[in-house]
Amino acid sequence: MDKKVNITINGFPVELKKGKTILEAAEEQGIKIPTLCYHKDLCVAGNCRVCVVEVVGQKRLSAACATPCEDGMEILTNSLKVRNSRKHIIELILAEHNADCTKCYRNGNCELQELSSEYKIMTQDFIELAPLKNYTIDMYSPSIMKDDSKCIKCQRCVRTCAELQGVNALTVAYKGDHMRISTFFEKAMNDVVCTNCGQCVNHCPTGALVERNYIEEVWGAISDPTKHVVVQTAPAVRVGLGEEMGMKPGERVTGKMVAALRRLGFDSVLDTDFTADLTIVEEGTELLTRLKKALVEKDKSIRIPMITSCSPGWIKYIEHLYPDNLDNLSTCKSPQQMFGALAKTYYAKARNIEPEDIVSVSIMPCTAKKYEAHRPEMHDSGYRDVDYVLTTRELAIMVKQAGLDFDKLAPAKFDRLMGDSTGAGVIFGATGGVMEAALRTAYELVTGRDVPFENLNIAPVRGMEGVRKASIKIENPLEEWAFLDGVELKCAVAHGLVNAKKIMDAIKAGEADFHFVEIMACPGGCLGGGGQPIPTNPEIRQKRAEAIYAEDADLPIRKSHENPEVQKLYKDFLKEPLGEISHHLLHTKYTKRERF
Amino acid sequence: MAYSYQLKRVDFIFRNENDWEKVLSNTIKKKPDEIINELISSELKGRGGAGFPTGLKWKLTAESKSKEKYVICNADEGEPGTFKDREILTKVPYKVLTAMAVCGYVTGAKEGFIYLRGEYKFLEEELNKTIDEFQYYCQEINLDFKIKIFMGSGAYICGEETALMESMEGRRGEPRNKPPFPTQAGYRKKPTVINNVETLVHTWTIFKYGAKKFYDLGVQYSRGTKLFSVSGDTPKPGIYELELGMSLQDFVYEFGDGDTKAVQVGGASGFLVPRKKFKDTAIGYEGKLVGISLPTGGSMMLFNSSRSMFNVLDNYLEFFREESCGQCTPCRVGCQQLLLGIKAVKRGEKPASYLDKLLKLTETMQLTAKCGLGQSVANSFSSIVENFREEMIY
Numbered sequence: 001m002d003k004k005v006n007i008t009i010n011g012f013p014v015e016l017k018k019g020k021t022i023l024e025a026a027e028e029q030g031i032k033i034p035t036l037c038y039h040k041d042l043c044v045a046g047n048c049r050v051c052v053v054e055v056v057g058q059k060r061l062s063a064a065c066a067t068p069c070e071d072g073m074e075i076l077t078n079s080l081k082v083r084n085s086r087k088h089i090i091e092l093i094l095a096e097h098n099a100d101c102t103k104c105y106r107n108g109n110c111e112l113q114e115l116s117s118e119y120k121i122m123t124q125d126f127i128e129l130a131p132l133k134n135y136t137i138d139m140y141s142p143s144i145m146k147d148d149s150k151c152i153k154c155q156r157c158v159r160t161c162a163e164l165q166g167v168n169a170l171t172v173a174y175k176g177d178h179m180r181i182s183t184f185f186e187k188a189m190n191d192v193v194c195t196n197c198g199q200c201v202n203h204c205p206t207g208a209l210v211e212r213n214y215i216e217e218v219w220g221a222i223s224d225p226t227k228h229v230v231v232q233t234a235p236a237v238r239v240g241l242g243e244e245m246g247m248k249p250g251e252r253v254t255g256k257m258v259a260a261l262r263r264l265g266f267d268s269v270l271d272t273d274f275t276a277d278l279t280i281v282e283e284g285t286e287l288l289t290r291l292k293k294a295l296v297e298k299d300k301s302i303r304i305p306m307i308t309s310c311s312p313g314w315i316k317y318i319e320h321l322y323p324d325n326l327d328n329l330s331t332c333k334s335p336q337q338m339f340g341a342l343a344k345t346y347y348a349k350a351r352n353i354e355p356e357d358i359v360s361v362s363i364m365p366c367t368a369k370k371y372e373a374h375r376p377e378m379h380d381s382g383y384r385d386v387d388y389v390l391t392t393r394e395l396a397i398m399v400k401q402a403g404l405d406f407d408k409l410a411p412a413k414f415d416r417l418m419g420d421s422t423g424a425g426v427i428f429g430a431t432g433g434v435m436e437a438a439l440r441t442a443y444e445l446v447t448g449r450d451v452p453f454e455n456l457n458i459a460p461v462r463g464m465e466g467v468r469k470a471s472i473k474i475e476n477p478l479e480e481w482a483f484l485d486g487v488e489l490k491c492a493v494a495h496g497l498v499n500a501k502k503i504m505d506a507i508k509a510g511e512a513d514f515h516f517v518e519i520m521a522c523p524g525g526c527l528g529g530g531g532q533p534i535p536t537n538p539e540i541r542q543k544r545a546e547a548i549y550a551e552d553a554d555l556p557i558r559k560s561h562e563n564p565e566v567q568k569l570y571k572d573f574l575k576e577p578l579g580e581i582s583h584h585l586l587h588t589k590y591t592k593r594e595r596f
Numbered sequence: 597m598a599y600s601y602q603l604k605r606v607d608f609i610f611r612n613e614n615d616w617e618k619v620l621s622n623t624i625k626k627k628p629d630e631i632i633n634e635l636i637s638s639e640l641k642g643r644g645g646a647g648f649p650t651g652l653k654w655k656l657t658a659e660s661k662s663k664e665k666y667v668i669c670n671a672d673e674g675e676p677g678t679f680k681d682r683e684i685l686t687k688v689p690y691k692v693l694t695a696m697a698v699c700g701y702v703t704g705a706k707e708g709f710i711y712l713r714g715e716y717k718f719l720e721e722e723l724n725k726t727i728d729e730f731q732y733y734c735q736e737i738n739l740d741f742k743i744k745i746f747m748g749s750g751a752y753i754c755g756e757e758t759a760l761m762e763s764m765e766g767r768r769g770e771p772r773n774k775p776p777f778p779t780q781a782g783y784r785k786k787p788t789v790i791n792n793v794e795t796l797v798h799t800w801t802i803f804k805y806g807a808k809k810f811y812d813l814g815v816q817y818s819r820g821t822k823l824f825s826v827s828g829d830t831p832k833p834g835i836y837e838l839e840l841g842m843s844l845q846d847f848v849y850e851f852g853d854g855d856t857k858a859v860q861v862g863g864a865s866g867f868l869v870p871r872k873k874f875k876d877t878a879i880g881y882e883g884k885l886v887g888i889s890l891p892t893g894g895s896m897m898l899f900n901s902s903r904s905m906f907n908v909l910d911n912y913l914e915f916f917r918e919e920s921c922g923q924c925t926p927c928r929v930g931c932q933q934l935l936l937g938i939k940a941v942k943r944g945e946k947p948a949s950y951l952d953k954l955l956k957l958t959e960t961m962q963l964t965a966k967c968g969l970g971q972s973v974a975n976s977f978s979s980i981v982e983n984f985r986e987e988m989i990y
Binding site for chain 2: 044045046047048049050052060061063066067068081084085088089092093095096125126127129152153155172174175176177178179
């Protein structure tokens with residue numbers, strides 16, 4: 001039996017389970033207590049002090065987020081003392097914050113702005129501190145910009161980087177008035193262990209951490225009549241974009257998104273899902289080839305498990321922190337980069353356009369994709385494979401700038417040639433999706449039969465558990481794969497780099513006997529990516545995941561290798577998986593990096 | 597008119613006694629409950645400044661269920677104007693060690709730490725020798741208790757008990773949210789007694805001479821003696837053990853230079869008392885004996901009329917601005933605002949009425965700051981600004 005406590009909130013009696021905080025208790029009662037440093041994804045810090053409430057009989061106010069309810073507490077959330085103090089604190093935060101709202105990237109979606117508007121802070125009596133400090137903006141990273149003058153020191157980014165990602169690129173430095181959020185030896189974000197995952201951006205209440213945006217560059221390309229601008233859209237964008245357009249989390253807006261992109265002026269609206277399917281064929285074949293080499297030929301140089309390489313945040317993480325395990329990574333490029341390489345070769349040829357006239361844009365739920373596109377090795381088409389990467393949020397800004405009434409847009413379909421996709425490509429957007437898609441294809445390749453799960457839904461790899469494990473026993477394989485008969489194919493899925501660490505440590509210690517591992521840098525997979533709409537929290541990510549799987553269920557083809565355009569691509573261009581052209585265009589190598 | 601005063605000098609703490617082995621072995625012959633009750637009946641309160649009843653602290657920790665518990669001696673003496681703990685650890689360290697061991701016996705803790713202020717590095721070597729001797733005796737009497745020194749790194753905030761524990765655990769010295777309190781979840785989230793150096797020495801006195809002897813000293817609510825670090829405009833700066841409850845007037849008669857304008861009681865985080873209020877002020881814990889009663893960690897700074905109170909406040913605020921951990925808004929931004937604010941008023945850039953705005957700000961800091969540092973900035977600020985307002989403006 002759970003113990004109950006009785007309290008009153010603003011005079012009204014409330015009975016609730018023991019162990020809840022005042023903030024949670026008030027929320028249950030429909031009373032909003034303002035917060036800034038609090039975030040549902042993170043541990044409680046209690047340092048902004050905006051959520052202070054009065055507990056009758058206590059000399060000082062209590063932080064609602066950090067104070068558990070005790071039996072008999074009389075809580076006042078809106079007394080004069082509370083209001084005055086809270087207002088004072090907001091004024092103090094504003095005095096420290098560079099409140100040049102009209103010139104801020106987060107204008108209109110800023111928790112501090114909302115709060116000061118709610119409390120009608122109309123004057124600034126306190127001395128403005130931001131101009132007194134020599135703040136600079138860190139713009140060295142192609143993914144993330146950090147502007148300390150807008151930082152309110154809530155440490156949400158620090159906790160995100162530590163608790164969700166285990167990266168600790170962002171930490172607190174100095175004390176007192178010099179205290180600030182910094183990096184190792186105050187190097188630029190681009191020069192430290194930062195994986196560019198953008199979770200800090202997603203969790204920042206203000207404009208201190210934002211993505212490096214390329215909106216104007218893309219408008220420029222679109223307006224240039226000599227350029228042919230192709231755009232690809234990642235699977236997770238279609239279940240997130242709606243939120244930026246005022247819809248509820250979990251709305252699927254694939255058709256409207258395509259219609260909007262076409263109206264923005266892109267010459268061809270294509271789908272990253274297409275190359276997601278291609279990734280599965282390449283990666284599935286790579287997995288089977290590796291298993292054959294390892295199990296039959298006993299080739300010691302082959303590293304098992306093979307680990308997915310779709311998530312550029314994860315790639316940078318492993319390059320920094322597990323450089324000895326780079327051979328475990330699949331050599332497949334991510335779908336975005338496969339697309340980019342093909343756009344300026346296969347697509348250019350088929351459409352008879354000079355590759356140098358093609359501008360390749362991708363819409364991603366991700367900030368790390370910006371860095372990935374910048375990597376020097378991503379020039380296999382002879383040009384930069386992907387020219388500009390926009391986040392879901394940047395796309396939303398463009399749609400608004402173009403004056404499109406998103407709601408009224410009639411759904412449209414992707415253009416052909418690299419616009420076709422299957423359900424397997426769509427679920428790349430959710431954690432476990434790559435694994436599921438790969439199993440659907442690999443199992444069939446090996447046995448000639450469907451995966452033994454109802455409706456192809458491989459439930460054990462779905463869900464939001466940080467680390468999930470599954471295994472499939474292979475029975476009666478085709479002759480070519482006879483060596484796999486009776487083998488239990490062991491898989492693991494992790495999302496959020498802090499969970500990736502658990503798997504990697506197990507692999508390093510030799511305690512894991514997996515064959516295939518999927519790792520996504522962000523919580524929930526791409527749908528919870530650092531480029532997705534703000535706010536994010538477990539409920540929102542759950543809704544987006546449901547939308548992804550619904551999208552999969554609704555598609556006529558749900559196995560990557562059955563994608564007719566992928567089949568055509570192999571017939572006309574690539575010839576065979578892991579073939580010479582594939583090797584040149586679709587596979588990559590990794591770089592060992594320092595630990596800091 | 598002659599004023600007769602009496603300051604009761606006592607000599608317990610620095611009395612050189614060679615019988616710590618006996619005190620230790622005799623004390624741990626008693627049941628833990630007996631020892632706790634004795635501490636409670638002595639009404640000893642924490643000598644770090646906050647004044648939490650020591651017996652109760654030990655009791656709560658003893659009652660907390662955990663296999664792992666800790667005793668910490670807080671020797672991060674950082675309050676401007678205090679230097680008594682250094683003297684204790686130099687002259688009578690064995691008293692502190694004995695008290696820690698008894699505390700371990702009472703609460704069930706097997707490990708104790710002395711969190712030594714970074715600037716007291718020079719004490720470490722000697723102290724370690726004493727600890728080695730002490731441990732040897734503990735082994736002889738089969739007392740399973742280990743003491744180690746943990747060196748601080750010089751941050752004022754690490755004197756705050758939870759920040760101290762964070763620092764010991766290898767993180768930034770930032771205060772934690774309370775509850776839970778250290779008695780439930782302290783060092784390594786285990787029940788922990790954390791006492792000031794001086795508090796521990798007073799428990800020795802109680803173990804050796806009995807609770808009554810201690811209780812008979814001092815006044816109601818403020819029993820026993822206290823070490824005072826006397827500094828500033830005084831002909832005889834130093835460390836003095838005095839009974840609690842004395843009036844500030846008496847204190848100034850004894851230690852003043854005849855021209856004492858004000859006394860800062862309790863260091864930068866304490867209160868400034870102007871000459872006209874000396875008579876109405878007593879030094880002790882709460883409970884109104886003579887007008888107001890001020891607690892102190894032991895720092896007593898005297899200022900004569902040659903001192904500018906603006907400079908004094910300016911100095912304190914600069915200290916706080918620097919030493920705030922920077923974690924919570926009211927303290928981090930508040931301290932900067934107070935400092936810049938008084939300077940702006942002095943320069944005429946802000947009207948005198950801005951001081952009232954700042955006084956209101958200190959109220960908010962007191963109500964909302966996460967730990968004692970931010971909460972107590974209001975003490976010196978309001979007592980100086982309210983009593984010497986004209987010095988702030990002109």
